[in-house]
Amino acid sequence: MEIGSTASAVSYPLGMWGSWSGYEQHIAEAQREYLAIKKTVMLLAEKVLEEQWNEEAQGLMEKGAKLWAVKRMLGDDQISLRRLVLPKEGEDFHAWGSRELAERSYKYNEQDVLTL
Secondary structure (H helix, E strand, C coil): CCCCCCCCCCCCCCHHHCCHHHHHHHHHHHHHHHHHHHHHHHHHHHHHHHHHHHHHHHHHHHHHHHHHHHHHHHCCCCHHHCCCEEECCCCCCCEEEHHHHHHHHCCCCHHHHHCC
């Protein structure tokens, strides 16, 4: 090797793979495993968030049904709630809307709506 040359005379052990391509294959395999694990974690997070969304949406529907019941008892129209559409997350493509609010509102009596 000449003086001033940028090439290195140091040799690096190749370990059990015997060549640099073995290292590259190992890195590529580790990257594939990482991506597979990441996708699994993301799918689990999606399921948990869908369940949380649906639970919160159900709570909102119950509040809306109480509000609908009060408006019905007062003889008011539920104009603002008639446009309500809450999508249900998950495998089915259902949405909760004003029909469900109206149906749920009949399970509440005066005592129920006064209990906040």
